[in-house]
Amino acid sequence: MSINGITPEMLEGAPTLYQIIPSLQEFIGDMPLLGHNLEFDLKFLCRAGxxxxLDKRKFFDSYVLAGSILKKPKWEYDSELGCYSPNYDKPYDISDYKLDTxxxxxxxxxAxxxxxxxxxxxxxxVFRCLLQEKIDTTEDFDA
Incomplete structure (x- = not known):
């Protein structure tokens, strides 16, 4: 509730995940799947049935793609703190790969x-932006 603002009252009368799986299965058919941190969501959906x-199904994950294109700060041992923490003094693109970030x-x-x-x-x-960035960097490399 603290993350998404969905209250128990909002869920009253809503179908369960198990009830919607057949219609979701029909909806996706053999189409490719795109998600952000897709493995996380697919674990729940597959457990529900x-x-x-499909042998030829394609999966696209914007979280994984971001990790191959954008640099996060390196984690290094901070002797003053006595633990590892991100080093923001070295070059990086983004602090994490969360969808909001x-x-x-x-x-x-x-919205x-x-x-x-x-x-x-x-x-x-986000996926479109990442693909464009990948295309742009590939073109720069090829030139």
Missing amino acids: LDIT LCRYYAIDR DEHRALGDCIDTAR
Whole structure:
């Protein structure tokens, strides 16, 4: 509730995950799947009965793609603190790969964050930005 603002009252009368799996299965068919930290969501969906085992299904994860394109600060041992912490003194692109952080980095307004449709739209927008950045850096490398 503290993350997404969804209260128990909002869930009253809503179908369970197990009840919507058949319609979700039909909806996705054999289409590719895009998500942010996709493995996390797929664990819940597969436990509930979603079958994503098509041989040719493509998976795209904006979290993983961000990790291959953008640099986070390196974690180094801080003897004063007695623990590891991010070193913000060395060059980095972004502090973490959370969807909200990536949206801020790419100046994407989050009108409906932490809601299914809003997060899907934001993930697609971030994915498009990451793909463009990947294309741009590849073109620079090839030139």
